[in-house]
Each structure stands twice: as C-alpha cells, then as structure tokens.
Amino acid sequence: MVIGLLFLAIIIAYYVATKPPALAGDPAMKVTADQLVTEFSDHEDAATHKYVDQVLQVQGVIHEVIEQEGTFVILLGKEAAAARVSCTLRRNNDAVAYGLTTGDRLDIKGRCTGFLLDVVLNDCEVITLE
Amino acid sequence: MHYQKLLGLISLLFITGLAVGQERYIDRAGTASFFSEAPLENISAHNRQVLSIIDMKTAEIAVSMLMKSFIFEKALMQEHFNEKYVESDKYPKAIFKGTIDGLDKIDLTQNGTHTVQVKGMLTIHGETNPLTTRAVLTVENGVLWGTTSFPVKLEDYNIKVPSLVIKNIAETVAVDVKFNWGVR
Numbered sequence: 001m002v003i004g005l006l007f008l009a010i011i012i013a014y015y016v017a018t019k020p021p022a023l024a025g026d027p028a029m030k031v032t033a034d035q036l037v038t039e040f041s042d043h044e045d046a047a048t049h050k051y052v053d054q055v056l057q058v059q060g061v062i063h064e065v066i067e068q069e070g071t072f073v074i075l076l077g078k079e080a081a082a083a084r085v086s087c088t089l090r091r092n093n094d095a096v097a098y099g100l101t102t103g104d105r106l107d108i109k110g111r112c113t114g115f116l117l118d119v120v121l122n123d124c125e126v127i128t129l130e
Numbered sequence: 131m132h133y134q135k136l137l138g139l140i141s142l143l144f145i146t147g148l149a150v151g152q153e154r155y156i157d158r159a160g161t162a163s164f165f166s167e168a169p170l171e172n173i174s175a176h177n178r179q180v181l182s183i184i185d186m187k188t189a190e191i192a193v194s195m196l197m198k199s200f201i202f203e204k205a206l207m208q209e210h211f212n213e214k215y216v217e218s219d220k221y222p223k224a225i226f227k228g229t230i231d232g233l234d235k236i237d238l239t240q241n242g243t244h245t246v247q248v249k250g251m252l253t254i255h256g257e258t259n260p261l262t263t264r265a266v267l268t269v270e271n272g273v274l275w276g277t278t279s280f281p282v283k284l285e286d287y288n289i290k291v292p293s294l295v296i297k298n299i300a301e302t303v304a305v306d307v308k309f310n311w312g313v314r
Binding site: 052073084086088113116120122 | 156158159161178179181194195196198199201222223
C-alpha cells in the first residue's frame with residue numbers, strides 16, 4: 001500500500017516537473033488590436049494590470065508575417081501606426097501561418113506578456129480568418 | 131520609472147528615425163536564447179520578440195525584451211524562472227544600451243561579414259552591469275544581420291539560486307542573440 005502510494009507520488013511528481021508549458025486556454029477577454037495598442041500606449045501600467053498574463057482574443061489586420069527558423073511572428077496593426085500587436089504562433093499552427101499574408105483580417109488568441117514598442121502575445125493560435 | 135524613460139527614448143528614436151530616413155533600423159522580432167548547463171539537467175529558453183534599434187550614424191544600439199516572453203520546454207521551469215529567479219512581475223524587461231565600435235566602416239550596399247565590438251550596459255532583474263562582447267554583422271543584399279553570444283553570471287544580476295537546486299542551474303548561463311535589421 002505504502003509502496004504503491006509512493007510510486008504514485010513519484011509518477012505525479014515526474015509528470016508535474018516535466019510537462020510542457022500549458023497552451024493558452026479560453027480567452028478571458030476579446031479586444032481589437034488597435035484598442036490594445038491604444039490602451040498600452042496611453043496607460044501602460046493600467047493596461048499591464050488588465051491584460052498581462054491573460055489569454056486574449058485579438059482581432060486585427062496582418063501588417064507582416066515573419067518566419068524565424070520555423071516559428072512565426074505575426075504583426076497586427078495599421079500601416080501608419082508605430083505600435084502593433086506582435087504574436088508568436090505556437091508551433092502546431094505552422095500550417096495556418098503559411099497561408100497568412102499582409103492585409104488578412106483575423107482573430108488570434110494568445111497570452112499577453114507585456115509591452116515593448118508593440119504589445120506582445122505568446123503561444124498564439126489563429127481562431128478565425130476572414 | 132526607468133523603463134518608461136527608456137520606452138520614451140525608444141519611441142523617440144523610432145519616430146525620429148522615420149523622419150530622417152534610413153539611419154535607424156529596427157527589428158521588432160529578434161531572438162534571444164539562453165542555455166544553462168548543470169550536472170543534473172540542461173535548460174534552454176527562447177524569446178522571439180526582442181526589440182532592437184540601431185543607429186547607423188551614432189553607432190548606438192538599444193535592445194529591450196520581456197522576461198515573460200521566454201518560452202521553456204517545461205512549464206515548471208518557466209514558472210520558476212518568472213516567479214523565483216528573475217521576478218518578472220517586478221522586473222518585466224531586460225535592457226541593453228550601448229555602442230558598436232566600427233559600425234561606421236560598414237557599407238550597407240556591399241555584401242560582407244564584419245566582426246565588431248559592442249560595449250554597453252545590461253540591465254536584468256533591476257541590476258545593471260557593463261557588458262562588452264564581440265558581434266558578427268553580416269550585410270546580405272541590403273539586409274543587416276547581427277549575432278552575438280555572451281555569458282551572464284546570475285550572481286552579478288542578484289539572481290539567487292536556492293542550494294536545493296544548485297545542481298540543476300548553472301552559475302553562468304550562455305546567452306545568444308540574433309537580429310535582422312533592414313527588412314522590418
């Protein structure tokens with residue numbers, strides 16, 4: 001009995017220690033790329049408190065698709081805007097990424113990690129493409 | 131407050147860069163990776179959304195990245211990195227500001243590879259230390275690439291590793307960065 005429990009505990013500990021990072025779950029909030037950029041540009045502290053660590057569903061137009069050694073970074077936003085929304089796609093979204101081009105309007109979900117020149121989202125997945 | 135000032139500087143660099151033409155180049159999707167080699171395990175993480183701005187005229191370079199954008203192979207490592215080691219809620223960004231020796235000698239219209247020295251100040255976990263590193267700049271059909279590698283000693287940045295996991299995490303991690311200025 002004791003050995004059985006110990007064995008179970010070891011299996012659970014191993015699973016917890018080695019599991020890959022959780023994929024972004026259901027979006028907590030829905031927001032447009034322009035709105036997200038405006039909020040971070042105008043009030044970074046408030047926007048950080050509101051959005052960072054949250055899974056967001058962001059709607060926007062693709063400014064650029066950047067490929068880096070098999071991983072894709074999608075920039076959403078207007079041509080003239082200085083700040084954009086930068087989304088790193090999770091690896092299994094590669095097939096979708098190859099079909100994306102500048103000007104496509106889409107909904108993308110991912111975890112917000114903060115603001116540099118762009119609002120940054122990680123672990124992104126394309127939800128819908130118009 | 132410090133971050134806001136830097137962000138203001140970056141915005142200013144970017145806006146004035148647009149105004150004066152192709153003297154300043156920006157890469158919004160550079161990569162930074164680090165590798166920790168320790169007796170019990172090796173740990174690596176990648177950040178693919180590193181911001182960098184290079185000024186060809188003054189040879190200045192500014193780099194900024196979010197600590198929470200480092201992706202690890204294992205969830206627990208990522209959690210410990212953010213919560214226990216770099217405390218990314220308190221210190222969300224790593225920042226480098228410096229200059230590139232020999233940048234003025236590089237002709238962006240000629241393909242070629244150049245080794246340069248980069249000197250500046252690196253801030254991680256709220257601690258700032260001088261950093262000097264050799265970098266390779268490559269001009270390829272009008273695109274400027276930059277790569278460099280340097281060690282980061284955790285102690286220098288006041289990153290404390292508990293004695294319990296001392297065999298899991300290296301005292302000094304190897305950092306690799308790669309930028310692409312000129313296309314985006």
